[in-house]
Amino acid sequence: MVTAAIFRAAATVMLLVLSFSACQAQLSSTFYGDTCPNALGTIRTSIRSAIARERRMAASLIRLHFHDCFVQGCDASILLDNSPSITSEKFVTQNNNSVRGFEVIDEAKSAVENVCPGVVSCADILAVAARDASEYVGGPSWTVKLGRKDSTTASASLASRDLPRFADGLQRLIDLFESKGLSERDMVALSGSHTIGQAQCVTFRDRIYSNGSDIDAGFASTRRRNCPATFPNGNGNLAPLDLVTPNSFDNNYFRNLLQKKGLLQSDQVLFSGGSTDSIVNDYSRNPSTFRSDFASAMIKMGDIEPLTGSAGIIRRICSRVN
Ligand code: HEM
The missing domain is CATH 1.10.520.10 (Peroxidase; domain 1)
Incomplete structure (x- = not known):
């Protein structure tokens, strides 16, 4: 009797553990090792x-x-x-x-x-x-x-x-990233991807015409040349997010921020007297720290709430549900 009860209890615990791990299925770098090695x-x-x-x-x-x-x-x-x-x-x-x-x-x-x-x-x-x-x-x-x-x-x-939005303030950005399990350091590292790529005039117009003290005057005036003041003129005109080396992935984005040459407001707020200043300073001086933090943060970002196991599907065409 007692043995049967113990056996039943043990079986229930095993079932619970198994179903819990099915829901919690972990991502793995060798996931397609057998099913799609190429x-x-x-x-x-x-x-x-x-x-x-x-x-x-x-x-x-x-x-x-x-x-x-x-x-x-x-x-x-x-x-x-x-x-x-x-x-x-x-x-x-x-x-x-x-x-x-x-x-x-x-x-x-x-x-x-x-x-x-x-x-x-x-x-x-x-x-x-x-x-x-x-x-x-x-x-x-x-x-x-x-x-x-x-x-x-x-x-x-x-x-x-x-x-996030280009006009978001620092606290709003911190809260958003935190709600996804990402720290301030992750957020600053990930924003470092603005070392490459382009942004449209509509996203930085207010900042370059603000005449504020948080933007380098020479930089603002250069950017104004290709981004007219009046909405919607030139809304789609592009400017590099990193004015120095827009095509290569380096730490110039952070060096720009120290000189108040961040293109978006959401860039410059990372170095504007707040809690992330020291991280920007660190990355501007240590490119290798930025690189390794960026890689870790991308892995962490890739871990946000994945559907695994029996949840979700494999779409045959990415733009529609099978
Ligand atoms: C911190 C909050 C962020 C804000 C507010 C923000 C906002 C923006 C905006 C407004 C643009 C320009 C889009 C356009 O003009 O069409 C842009 C471009 C870009 N963003 Fe972000 N971003 C943020 C964080 C990130 C993160 C975390 C990543 C990557 C992990 C990232 C990667 C990029 C890249 C690579 C581009 C250039 C895209 C291209 O040239 O097509 N951004 N971002």
């Missing part, structure tokens, strides 16, 4: 050829992974188009006419589908593409954890709520 090489070839065609694409792909992970986790929800059941995230203010690289992810996905149909998720392709992009333009590399599934839903309202 996945990473196939993605890499595709991503490298896209960046060789257009170097800015490296920046766009890193940003795409970020904008995916901050909205209901790294589940490729950002890739879903509007449909009767989906309100796409692509059209919220922070994404509209701004996030790019969708066709590059589609190309990588179809290359992978050719070698192992129905196996590799779009969410994993986004994570691998971001790593390959960083590596290609001289940034750090890291081992990408894999095994994310794709969502069957998107959320425009969460995208609007959770993606």
Whole structure:
């Protein structure tokens, strides 16, 4: 009797442990080792050829992974188009006419589908593409954890709520990143991806015409030449986020901030007398610290609320639910 009860209790505990670990399935770098051994090489070839065609694409792909992970986790929800059941995230203010690289992810996905149909998720392709992009333009590399599934839903309202905005103040940015499990140090390191890529006049107009003391006057006047004062004139005109070396991944972004030459307000607030000043100082002096912190923070960002195990699906086409 007693033995049977003990046995039943032990079995129940085992079941609980098993079902808990199924929900908590961990990402792993060898996830496709048996099911698609050529996945990473196939993605890499595709991503490298896209960046060789257009170097800015490296920046766009890193940003795409970020904008995916901050909205209901790294589940490729950002890739879903509007449909009767989906309100796409692509059209919220922070994404509209701004996030790019969708066709590059589609190309990588179809290359992978050719070698192992129905196996590799779009969410994993986004994570691998971001790593390959960083590596290609001289940034750090890291081992990408894999095994994310794709969502069957998107959320425009969460995208609007959770993606940072260029006019956000420091505390708001800190809170947003903290709500995703990322520290101030992670946030500053990740913002260092503004060492590459471009921003549109509409995102920095107010700052360059502010005549404020938190922007270098010469820098503001240079930027005004290609960004007219009146909305919507020249809204889409581009300027490099890092005025010194916009095409290579280095720590000049932080050196610019020390000189009040951050392009976006959300850049300059990281060095404006607040709690993140010391981190910016550190990265401006120690490029290797920035590189290793950036890699760790990207891994952490890639871990935000993934769908694993039986949750989620493998989309055959990234822009729609199967
Ligand atoms: C801290 C809060 C952040 C804000 C407010 C912000 C905002 C922006 C804005 C407004 C742009 C220009 C978009 C346009 O004009 O179309 C941009 C570009 C970019 N952002 Fe951020 N960003 C932030 C953090 C990050 C993070 C964490 C990453 C990556 C991990 C990132 C990666 C990029 C890249 C690479 C670009 C250039 C994209 C391209 O050239 O296509 N940003 N960001």
